[in-house]
Amino acid sequence: MHKHKYYAAGLMLLIGMATALGSLEYGMGTLARMGPGYFPLLLGILLVFISILIAVTPDSPDEIRADAEREPFRAIARRRLRPWTATVGGVIAFIVIGKYGGLVPATFVLIFMSALGDPKNSVKASFWLAIGVVAFAIAAFHYGLQLQFPLFSWG
Amino acid sequence: MIDNLILGFQTAFSLHNLMYAFVGVVLGNLIGVLPGIGALAAISMLLPITYGLDPTGALLMLAGLYYGTSFGGATTSILLNLPGTASHAVVCVDGNPLARQGRGGQAIFMAMFASFLGVCVGIVLMMFFSPMLVDVAFLFGPTEYFALMLMGLLAASTLTSGSPLKGIASVVVGLIFGVVGTDVNSGVARFDFGIPELQDGIALVALAMGLFGITDVLANAANLGEGTLLTKGIGGQSVRPGKGEIRKAMPSIARGSVIGSALGILPGAGGTMASFMSYATEKKASRTPELFGRGAMEGVSGPESANSSAAITAFIPTLTLGIPGDAVMALMLGALMIHNITPGPQLMVEYPAMFWGLLVSFWLGNLMLMVLNIPLIGMWVKLLSVPYRLIYPTVLFLIAIGVYSTNNNVFDVGVVLFVGVFGYLSASLGFQPAPLLMGFILGPMMEENFRRALLLSRGDAFIFFERPLSGSFMAITILMLTTVAYKRLRNRPKPIAVQEDPASV
Numbered sequence: 001m002h003k004h005k006y007y008a009a010g011l012m013l014l015i016g017m018a019t020a021l022g023s024l025e026y027g028m029g030t031l032a033r034m035g036p037g038y039f040p041l042l043l044g045i046l047l048v049f050i051s052i053l054i055a056v057t058p059d060s061p062d063e064i065r066a067d068a069e070r071e072p073f074r075a076i077a078r079r080r081l082r083p084w085t086a087t088v089g090g091v092i093a094f095i096v097i098g099k100y101g102g103l104v105p106a107t108f109v110l111i112f113m114s115a116l117g118d119p120k121n122s123v124k125a126s127f128w129l130a131i132g133v134v135a136f137a138i139a140a141f142h143y144g145l146q147l148q149f150p151l152f153s154w155g
Numbered sequence: 156m157i158d159n160l161i162l163g164f165q166t167a168f169s170l171h172n173l174m175y176a177f178v179g180v181v182l183g184n185l186i187g188v189l190p191g192i193g194a195l196a197a198i199s200m201l202l203p204i205t206y207g208l209d210p211t212g213a214l215l216m217l218a219g220l221y222y223g224t225s226f227g228g229a230t231t232s233i234l235l236n237l238p239g240t241a242s243h244a245v246v247c248v249d250g251n252p253l254a255r256q257g258r259g260g261q262a263i264f265m266a267m268f269a270s271f272l273g274v275c276v277g278i279v280l281m282m283f284f285s286p287m288l289v290d291v292a293f294l295f296g297p298t299e300y301f302a303l304m305l306m307g308l309l310a311a312s313t314l315t316s317g318s319p320l321k322g323i324a325s326v327v328v329g330l331i332f333g334v335v336g337t338d339v340n341s342g343v344a345r346f347d348f349g350i351p352e353l354q355d356g357i358a359l360v361a362l363a364m365g366l367f368g369i370t371d372v373l374a375n376a377a378n379l380g381e382g383t384l385l386t387k388g389i390g391g392q393s394v395r396p397g398k399g400e401i402r403k404a405m406p407s408i409a410r411g412s413v414i415g416s417a418l419g420i421l422p423g424a425g426g427t428m429a430s431f432m433s434y435a436t437e438k439k440a441s442r443t444p445e446l447f448g449r450g451a452m453e454g455v456s457g458p459e460s461a462n463s464s465a466a467i468t469a470f471i472p473t474l475t476l477g478i479p480g481d482a483v484m485a486l487m488l489g490a491l492m493i494h495n496i497t498p499g500p501q502l503m504v505e506y507p508a509m510f511w512g513l514l515v516s517f518w519l520g521n522l523m524l525m526v527l528n529i530p531l532i533g534m535w536v537k538l539l540s541v542p543y544r545l546i547y548p549t550v551l552f553l554i555a556i557g558v559y560s561t562n563n564n565v566f567d568v569g570v571v572l573f574v575g576v577f578g579y580l581s582a583s584l585g586f587q588p589a590p591l592l593m594g595f596i597l598g599p600m601m602e603e604n605f606r607r608a609l610l611l612s613r614g615d616a617f618i619f620f621e622r623p624l625s626g627s628f629m630a631i632t633i634l635m636l637t638t639v640a641y642k643r644l645r646n647r648p649k650p651i652a653v654q655e656d657p658a659s660v
Contacts, residue, residue: 050323091369
C-alpha cells in the first residue's frame with residue numbers, strides 16, 4: 001500500500017476536498033450568474049476526480065522509479081533534519097525579527113542560522129558570511145534601492 | 156511602412172534618446188540580477204526619475220529598464236533557479252539543469268541571443284501586420300479567451316518531465332491558489348482564512364520564488380555536508396555555444412518568435428503564455444523530448460524568443476487599445492498619461508516617432524545588452540564556482556528581501572516559506588512547480604472570462620463549442636486530453652531504466 005502514487009493522489013484528494021467544501025460557504029449562483037463559490041467548487045471537484053484517476057490508473061514511469069528508490073522515512077529525516085531546521089528556521093527568524101527588530105538583525109540571523117545547516121560551515125565562516133551579506137544588504141537595498149525597511153527598530 | 160521604421164531609427168538614435176535607453180538598460184541589468192526584483196519593482200522605483208524627461212525619452216528609458224531587468228532575470232533563473240518573473244519560470248526548467256552541467260554561460264548567451272532575434276522578428280511582424288493585429292485582438296471575446304487559456308494550461312501541463320496527469324493536477328492546484336483573494340464580481344473574500352493580507356490574493360513573486368527558489372534550496376539541503384558545488388566540472392565553461400548549436404537552435408527561435416508575436420497581442424498573459432506554449436511546442440517538435448527538463452538548449456532558446464517577441468507585440472493592446480497586457484505595461488501606460496498622451500487607436504498615427512522609436516529602441520536595447528553582457532557572462536557564471544554552502548544562505552536572503560520589496564511587508568516572506576515547503580512536498584510526489592505557476596497566473600483571468608462568457612450566453616455552456624475560434628481551441632484541447640488519457644491507460648510492460656536525473660527536485 002505504501003506506493004508513491006497513493007501519497008500523490010492523497011495529497012490532491014485533500015486539497016480538492018478542502019477546496020470544494022470551503023467553496024460551499026460562498027454563494028453558488030447559477031450557471032448564467034455565477035456566485036463566488038461556483039468556480040472553486042468546480043476546481044475542487046475536478047481535482048478530486050483527478051486524484052482518483054491518479055490512484056486507479058497504471059503507474060507512470062516516474063512513479064515506478066520513485067517506488068524503486070524509496071528509502072525509509074526515518075533515514076531521510078535523520079540526514080536532512082539539520083539543514084531543514086536551519087533553512088526553514090532561518091526564514092521564520094527573518095520574519096519575526098524583521099517585524100520587530102529591523103533589517104540588520106533579521107538578515108544577520110537568517111544568514112548565520114541557515115549557514116549552520118551545512119556541517120561544513122564553521123561558526124566563524126557563518127559569522128563572516130552573515131556580516132558580509134548584512135553589509136551588502138545595507139549598501140544595495142537600504143541606500144541603493146531605498147527599500148522601506150528600517151535598519152533597526154525597537155519593538 | 157519602411158518610412159515608419161526609418162523614423163523609428165532616427166528617433167531611437169538621437170543622442171538624447173540613445174543615452175536614456177542606455178541608462179535604462181544598465182540600471183535594469185544591475186537591478187535585474189537581484190532575484191525577485193523584476194521589471195515591475197524596478198520600473199515602479201525609477202518611474203519618478205522619468206517625470207522630468209520628454210515623453211519619448213521617458214518611455215525609452217522605461218523600455219530599457221524593462222528588457223534590462225528581463226535579461227537580468229534570465230541570468231538568475233538559469234544560474235540560481237530563481238525566476239523573478241513568471242515568464243522566466245520556463246527558462247528555469249531547462250536553463251538551470253544546463254548550468255549544473257557546467258553550461259550556464261552558453262545557456263545565458265543563448266537566452267540573450269534568442270531574445271534579440273525574437274525582438275527582430277517581433278518588429279518585422281509589427282511593421283507588416285500591426286493594423287491587422289489590432290483587428291485580431293478585437294476578435295477575442297470572453298469565450299475565445301477562456302478556450303485559449305484552457306488550451307494554454309493543458310499545454311503547460313506537458314511541461315513536466317513526469318506524468319502528464321500530474322501536470323494537469325498541478326495546473327488545477329495553481330488555479331485553486333489563484334482563487335484566494337477578493338472575488339472581483341461580488342467582493343467576497345475567498346479562502347482568506349481571516350487574514351487581511353490574503354484578501355489581495357497571494358503575491359505572484361512570493362509564489363514564483365517559493366516554488367522555485369525555496370523548493371530548490373530545500374531539495375539541495377539533502378546533499379549539504381557533502382561539499383557539493385552547483386556545477387560539475389568548472390573547467391569547460393565557455394560562453395560561446397558550440398558550432399552547430401546556434402544553427403540547431405534557429406528553428407526553435409523562429410517558432411518561438413511567431414508564437415510570441417501572435418500571443419503578445421492578447422492583453423493579459425501574452426508573454427507568459429507565449430513562453431509556456433513555445434516550450435510545449437519545442438518539446439513536441441524535438442527528436443529528443445526526454446532531454447527536456449534535464450537541460451535542452453531548445454527549452455531555453457524557444458521560450459526566450461517567444462517572451463521577447465511577445466513583449467514587442469504587447470505594445471499593440473497597450474498603446475492602441477489602452478488595455479495593458481500586464482502590470483509592467485500598466486505602469487508604462489501610466490507614464491504616458493503623466494505626459495498627457497492618451498493611448499488609443501490614433502496613437503500610432505499621432506505620435507509615429509514615439510511608437511516606432513520605442514520599437515526600434517527595443518531592438519537597440521537588446522543589442523546594447525548583448526554587447527554589455529558578453530564579457531559579464533563569464534563573471535556571473537564564476538559565481539557558481541563558489542561552494543554551495545556559501546551560496547544558499549545568500550539565496551535565502553535574496554528571496555526574503557525580494558519578496559519583502561513587493562509589498563514592504565514580512566507577511567509575504569511567510570507566504571514564500573509556506574509555498575516553498577508545499578512546493579517541495581508536492582515536487583517530491585511528482586507534481587512539478589511550472590504548471591502550478593501557470594495555473595496561478597491564468598486562474599483569475601480564466602474565471603473572469605468563464606463567468607463573463609456564460610453570462611453573455613445566458614448559461615449556455617455550449618457557447619464554447621459553437622463559436623468558430625473558441626470551438627477550434629476546444630477541439631485541440633480535447634485532442635490533447637485524449638492523448639494524455641490514452642498514454643496513461645496504455646499498458647507499458649517494459650521496465651523503465653533508472654536514469655540519473657540531474658534536475659530531480
